[in-house]
Amino acid sequence: QVQLVQSGAEVKKPGSSVKVSCxxxxxxxxxxxxxxxxxxxxxxxxxxxxxxxxxxxxxYAQKFQxxxxxxxxxxxxxxxxxxxSLRSEDTAVYYCARGLQMATICCAFDIWGQGTMVTVxx
Amino acid sequence: xxxxxxxxxxxxxxxQTVRITCQGDSLRSYYASWYQQxxxxxxxLVIYGKNNRPSGIxxxxxxxxSGNTASLTITGAQAEDEADYYCNSRDSSGxxxxxxxxxxxxx
Numbered sequence: 001q002v003q004l005v006q007s008g009a010e011v012k013k014p015g016s017s018v019k020v021s022c023x024x025x026x027x028x029x030x031x032x033x034x035x036x037x038x039x040x041x042x043x044x045x046x047x048x049x050x051x052x053x054x055x056x057x058x059x060y061a062q063k064f065q066x067x068x069x070x071x072x073x074x075x076x077x078x079x080x081x082x083x084x085s086l087r088s089e090d091t092a093v094y095y096c097a098r099g100l101q102m103a104t105i106c107c108a109f110d111i112w113g114q115g116t117m118v119t120v121x122x
Numbered sequence: 123x124x125x126x127x128x129x130x131x132x133x134x135x136x137x138q139t140v141r142i143t144c145q146g147d148s149l150r151s152y153y154a155s156w157y158q159q160x161x162x163x164x165x166x167l168v169i170y171g172k173n174n175r176p177s178g179i180x181x182x183x184x185x186x187x188s189g190n191t192a193s194l195t196i197t198g199a200q201a202e203d204e205a206d207y208y209c210n211s212r213d214s215s216g217x218x219x220x221x222x223x224x225x226x227x228x229x
Contacts, residue, residue: 035218037220044208044220044221044222044223045157045159045165045208045210045220045223046220047210047217047218047219047220050218059217061217062215095164095165097165100155100167100170105217105218106212106216106217106218107152107155107210107211107212107218107219108155108167108170108171108210109155109157109165109167109210109218110167110170110176112164112165112166113164114164115164
């Protein structure tokens, strides 16, 4: 059974960057999309972007274009999400999630990481 | 428009049936998926496609769709079903999109 294990909580200063990792174990990594979804405190789920590792090209939500970079390392079955120019509104739990179907970023997600809390505070 | 609209809150008596809805233009062409999220936990996929349940999801959960509205029905709601429920489909760019979520209270 595939599992996604994310890196630990982060506390960052406004204006800095954060990089969160998501390591897959127990199954196929390269052919399934990994997306990043965030959830601000008390708020809903927000898709940020995703990547299909075997293709290597990421899609991003328009809201995050230019500020987020999603990459994947097939050799370690690990995906990364880097968010730059952090502001207080970026304080949230960041989840990685695997796409249900092979070779497509959209739309259902069947396996989720445990979440990584990112706090942006001066 | 690229939005999925859900009622913020719904309640159901224990053992009764409840329907949670999701409205959006994309739902005229694409199925919604549904997720259950309990406090402090990651979301869990409960319904995808026309009406498919991942392994381990009880058969009291079902999905349906009509026009621009997708529905998640829980038949015989249990106390453990109290949670937030999110629908997702796609936006006009073909990217994933989530509804705002519905808080389900089991009375």
